[in-house]
Amino acid sequence: MILVNLISLFLLYYLKKSAGPQGFPENLNRYFKYGMIAAAILIALGIAKAPPEILFQLLSFVLVGGIIYLILNTPELDYQKTLAITPLPIIGVQLLEYLIKTISPAVFDILENYLDAAGFFALIWAVTMWLNHRKQMKEIEIERIISKEQERQLRNTEEQKSQLEVLVAERTSEILKQKEELQEALNDLQSTQAQLIQQEKLASLGQLTAGIAHEIKNPLNFVNNFSELSVDFLEEIGEEMAKISESPEKQNILDLLEDVKSNLVKIRHHGSRADGIVRSMLMHSRGGTGTMDPTDLNLLIREYSNLAFHGMRANPNPINVDIQLELADNLPQVKLNAEDFSRVILNLVKNAFDAMRDKINALGSDYSAKVTIRTKDLGDQILIEVEDNGPGVPDEIRDKLLMPFFTTKKGTEGTGLGLSITHDIIKSHEGKLDIESTVGEFTRFRILLPKAKP
Amino acid sequence: MKILVVDDERDVEDLFRQKFRKEIRNEGLELLFAYSGKEALEILENNNPPLVASVFSDINMPGMSGLEMLGIIKNRFPQLQVSMISAYGDSENYQKAMSYGAKGFFTKPVDFESLRKEIGEILRS
Numbered sequence: 001m002i003l004v005n006l007i008s009l010f011l012l013y014y015l016k017k018s019a020g021p022q023g024f025p026e027n028l029n030r031y032f033k034y035g036m037i038a039a040a041i042l043i044a045l046g047i048a049k050a051p052p053e054i055l056f057q058l059l060s061f062v063l064v065g066g067i068i069y070l071i072l073n074t075p076e077l078d079y080q081k082t083l084a085i086t087p088l089p090i091i092g093v094q095l096l097e098y099l100i101k102t103i104s105p106a107v108f109d110i111l112e113n114y115l116d117a118a119g120f121f122a123l124i125w126a127v128t129m130w131l132n133h134r135k136q137m138k139e140i141e142i143e144r145i146i147s148k149e150q151e152r153q154l155r156n157t158e159e160q161k162s163q164l165e166v167l168v169a170e171r172t173s174e175i176l177k178q179k180e181e182l183q184e185a186l187n188d189l190q191s192t193q194a195q196l197i198q199q200e201k202l203a204s205l206g207q208l209t210a211g212i213a214h215e216i217k218n219p220l221n222f223v224n225n226f227s228e229l230s231v232d233f234l235e236e237i238g239e240e241m242a243k244i245s246e247s248p249e250k251q252n253i254l255d256l257l258e259d260v261k262s263n264l265v266k267i268r269h270h271g272s273r274a275d276g277i278v279r280s281m282l283m284h285s286r287g288g289t290g291t292m293d294p295t296d297l298n299l300l301i302r303e304y305s306n307l308a309f310h311g312m313r314a315n316p317n318p319i320n321v322d323i324q325l326e327l328a329d330n331l332p333q334v335k336l337n338a339e340d341f342s343r344v345i346l347n348l349v350k351n352a353f354d355a356m357r358d359k360i361n362a363l364g365s366d367y368s369a370k371v372t373i374r375t376k377d378l379g380d381q382i383l384i385e386v387e388d389n390g391p392g393v394p395d396e397i398r399d400k401l402l403m404p405f406f407t408t409k410k411g412t413e414g415t416g417l418g419l420s421i422t423h424d425i426i427k428s429h430e431g432k433l434d435i436e437s438t439v440g441e442f443t444r445f446r447i448l449l450p451k452a453k454p
Numbered sequence: 455m456k457i458l459v460v461d462d463e464r465d466v467e468d469l470f471r472q473k474f475r476k477e478i479r480n481e482g483l484e485l486l487f488a489y490s491g492k493e494a495l496e497i498l499e500n501n502n503p504p505l506v507a508s509v510f511s512d513i514n515m516p517g518m519s520g521l522e523m524l525g526i527i528k529n530r531f532p533q534l535q536v537s538m539i540s541a542y543g544d545s546e547n548y549q550k551a552m553s554y555g556a557k558g559f560f561t562k563p564v565d566f567e568s569l570r571k572e573i574g575e576i577l578r579s
Contacts, residue, residue: 214541218562221563221564222469224563225473225563226465226468
């Protein structure tokens with residue numbers, strides 16, 4: 001009977017050893033432990049042949065049967081099934097021997113030789129099964145190692161993949177950032193290019209204007225000089241005519257001469273008007289020589305607001321505008337590039353006209369357009385305000401007003417450069433341009449210029 | 455008393471003759487006209503010492519410019535008074551004219567009153 005218990009012990013020991021790295025559940029381990037203790041006790045009792053032998057022998061069979069039952073019915077031990085079958089013949093033979101011995105020792109003596117032979121075959125069977133089982137176990141082990149390796153590789157690949165993904169995401173965001181920067185640079189370049197083209201156009205237009213003005217100036221001088229001379233001569237003729245005796249013919253001649261004289265005066269008057277226009281064209285287009293000279297700002301404002309008004313009246317769609325000048329008395333002279341700064345006044349006043357034209361078109365005769373231009377001495381600064389009671393500037397476009405090429409005018413009416421140039425000129429005078437506005441009520445451009453240091 | 459006026463615009467002659475009609479008639483002023491710098495120099499060359507008391511010249515002329523002519527005249531006849539008349543009232547031309555030895559500098563359109571004063575002084579001298 002010791003053999004059966006040894007088998008029990010061996011099975012339990014082997015099962016315990018066969019635990020993988022994750023181990024068996026706690027209750028299984030407990031079964032193994034108690035089983036092994038029970039087997040050891042039974043072995044000890046068997047050796048001691050302690051009575052009642054028959055009971056202990058029965059317990060031995062119960063133990064080994066329990067172990068086999070455990071192996072067959074526990075999912076964790078499923079792969080050990082062949083192990084359960086291995087000792088079965090031995091146990092069977094032992095059980096048979098035991099039963100026969102217990103029931104009828106006489107029969108046992110007759111059958112002993114057969115039973116020994118059966119025991120021997122059972123042993124061979126067990127060994128064969130055992131070897132077979134070992135082989136299976138090894139295969140399972142190899143399979144496990146292979147699958148573990150594959151799993152490891154898979155994990156590695158996953159890890160590398162996620163690392164690569166992070167890297168790709170980083171690179172992608174870098175590239176996107178660079179792309180945005182490039183796009184911005186490109187936009188800047190495009191707007192600068194457009195600005196340059198516009199400036200080039202304006203410059204060549206300016207040169208052309210200067211050339212035309214110059215060419216017109218000489219003939220105009222002749223018109224003016226000769227008309228002036230002729231008026232002088234007519235005075236002289238009048239003096240001479242006084243010496244001739246009166247007659248109807250003389251009276252007719254005198255009347256005609258009076259008309260001629262009045263015509264010449266008109267020619268002279270309009271000639272000098274044209275001369276004034278040519279002169280301001282020349283002044284305007286010759287381009288700043290860059291010199292800042294002390295300038296009477298009030299005079300400049302008077303001249304150029306007037307010029308802007310007459311320019312507007314001479315162009316298509318003239319409007320009726322009341323221009324009010326609220327110019328500070330005793331304004332000190334300001335260091336200005338008069339040619340450049342005259343553009344500021346022209347542009348702001350022209351802008352006001354354009355804005356108010358829209359309002360006039362919208363409201364009709366209920367609205368009377370008014371531009372107010374103020375100058376104020378603020379101590380260390382000079383304030384210039386150009387205010388119109390036009391449609392006002394909505395908040396959302398106020399910031400864009402000074403940007404080059406921003407225009408609210410339709411089609412080809414505006415270049416979008418006027419206020420941008422104005423702003424540049426004011427900046428070049430170290431001044432500041434602010435815009436205050438209430439939609440539907442007014443727009444006020446405020447220029448602050450630093451006073452010249454004494 | 456002869457005065458030479460140099461200008462490529464021919465109507466300048468009529469203008470001057472009419473403007474100085476009284477001086478021509480009553481004060482013995484005689485106006486000579488040249489329509490280019492070259493022509494003016496020829497008139498001056500033909501008479502040495504020069505017949506004219508003074509020269510008034512435009513600056514911007516085709517061919518020889520007034521300033522070029524001024525340089526040549528001042529080189530040949532240092533005593534001759536030359537005044538310049540220019541449509542370009544810029545300081546560069548003024549500086550050049552003065553450094554070449556011009557007596558006066560008038561800008562177009564010509565202020566005939568100041569020109570008359572200048573010519574009056576020449577006539578009386």
